Amino acid sequence: MPALPQPRPTSLPDGRTTAAARRLLAPNPSPMTLDGTNTWLLGAPADDGSPRPAIVVDPGPALEEHLDAITAAARIELVLITHRHRDHTEAIDALVERTGAPVRALLPEHSRDGAPLRDGERIEAAGVAVEVVATPGHTSDSVSFWLPDEGVLLSGDTVLGGSTTVIDHPDGTLGDYLATLDALERLGRERPTGILPGHGGEIADLAAETARLREHRMRRLEQVRAALDRLGRDAPVEAIVDDVYADAPARVRTWAAHSLAAQLAYLRG
Structure with missing residues (x-):
């Protein structure tokens, strides 16, 4: 039987580390999930070498190998969800069945034996403190989790490593996303x-990254304005996608159309 994947310690690009957050990469790579979904295990290290208690952030896809790795790595006290998308939530019920841990999300339909999350709420479990930060935009229910004692933010799909997120319009909106970037930069x-x-x-600098992402979104808006000037205000969405996202691979054009719809809605007020 092959060895289970082991959670990887957190190491930021600037050399900082934290023992309170470990990552398990789910084996679900795709154009939209990049290398796969990151499942995060949060918890203070156990001094005696026993399985340490942990908070699971985003159990990910319902793949037996991934579930085995999660449950072997820690004693799960609590499960937190960053947003509703299936690549983050599919394993909720399977993990509850294995561990009995409560699940908390902003949406009641993703919570199990736990109250929905509240913006600004402080959660203490598994030896760590976690603050809930509402970060809508990618989806309306997106939240991030800030570990003030560790100086790290678990961003879900609000900020990605090595890519930009999709605005899942109409549920997600560009106005919300820009406001979220401003709040995170502060x-x-x-x-x-x-x-x-x-x-x-991992990304080293929240302020710098969110400023960069805002600049990218504003450049895209200028490209959309220019495309509308060239193609006409009534141009079909497909034509605008081809113009603005000419460099995007065909396999992600559907999601590019979601972001374009969000941009058009933002420009039209």
Whole structure:
């Protein structure tokens, strides 16, 4: 029987580390999930070598290998969900069946034996403190989890490592996403904070990354405005996608159309 994947310690690009957050990469790579979904295990290290208690953030896909790795790595006390998408939530019920741990999400339909999350709420479990930060935009229910003692933010799909997120319009909106980026940039400027994303690798500087993402979104809006000037205000969405996202692989064009719809809605007010 092959050995189970082991959770990887967190190491930020600037050399900072935290023993309170470990990553298990789900084996579900795709154009949208990048290398796969990051399942995060949060918890203070156990001194005696016994399985340490942990909070699971985003159990990910319902794949037996991934579930085995999660349950072998820690004693699960609590499960937290960053947002509703299936690549983050599919394993909820299978993990509850194995562990009996309560699950908390912003949406009641993703919660199990636990109250829905509240923006600004402080959660203490498995020896760590976690603060809930509402970060809508990618989806309306997106939240991030800030570990103030560790100086890291678990961003779900609000900020990705090595890519930009999709605005899942009409549920997600560009206006919400830009407001979220502004709020996260302020948080990062008040206190240096690293990012532990839902997909991709760790990012060192929350303030710098969110400023970069905002600049990228504003450039895209200018490209959309220019495309509308060239193609006409009534141009079909497909034609605008081909113009604005000419460099995007065909396999992600459907999701590019979601983001374009969000941009058009934003421009039209």
